[in-house]
Amino acid sequence: MSSPRIGVLALQGDVREHLRALSAAGAVAVPVRRAAELESVDGLVLPGGESTTIVKLARTFDLLESLRARIKDGMPTYGSCAGMILLADRIDAGGSPLEETFGGIDISVRRNAFGRQVDSFEADVAVDGIDGEPVHAVFIRAPWVEEVGPGATPLGRVTTGDAAGRIVAVRQQHLLATSFHPELTGDGRIHGYFVDMVKGARST
Numbered sequence: 001m002s003s004p005r006i007g008v009l010a011l012q013g014d015v016r017e018h019l020r021a022l023s024a025a026g027a028v029a030v031p032v033r034r035a036a037e038l039e040s041v042d043g044l045v046l047p048g049g050e051s052t053t054i055v056k057l058a059r060t061f062d063l064l065e066s067l068r069a070r071i072k073d074g075m076p077t078y079g080s081c082a083g084m085i086l087l088a089d090r091i092d093a094g095g096s097p098l099e100e101t102f103g104g105i106d107i108s109v110r111r112n113a114f115g116r117q118v119d120s121f122e123a124d125v126a127v128d129g130i131d132g133e134p135v136h137a138v139f140i141r142a143p144w145v146e147e148v149g150p151g152a153t154p155l156g157r158v159t160t161g162d163a164a165g166r167i168v169a170v171r172q173q174h175l176l177a178t179s180f181h182p183e184l185t186g187d188g189r190i191h192g193y194f195v196d197m198v199k200g201a202r203s204t
């Protein structure tokens, strides 16, 4: 089978790092800014950045409706950090509310959950489906998953430090989300997991 073609939503955020990690995991990785580019991909990564800005730009670029439609339609999509917020069905009232998200995962998330003072930190995360050592994860003004509804499955929890036990990775069928940034650490396992999800979706 040919390599899957996976887009990275390239409106704002750390696009280049995801493109690199996806290529390393065996995908043909392309930036996505237009509806035609979105139509051409088998799967999509929503990168970290600022979720409010990404939603605003998606509307400006006339991508919001097509993004929602493809996500609803079964396109494998992986959201990291701000991308997790965009895929969440509910945003906790504790953070400043987002007007609209893309939605799709039956979770509520809390934005900037680890505290605004703690801009970034690192911790180990045990992730179901990722063999070997726990994932050493980088969190940057990250959300956590406050509540998981019956549609979604918790995949990963922090195992070290003050945040131990917090859910920071979830899956719902073709949708995957992590609070952390695997594109920054050189550990390709999360991107590999997502590339496998995209391959699986193509073969069904």
Ligand code: GLN
Pocket (backbone or CB within 6 Å): 047, 048, 049, 050, 051, 052, 080, 081, 082, 083, 085, 111, 112, 140, 141, 142, 143
């Ligand atoms: N705090 C950002 C938000 O709420 C997310 C930060 C990130 O993606 N690194 O959108």
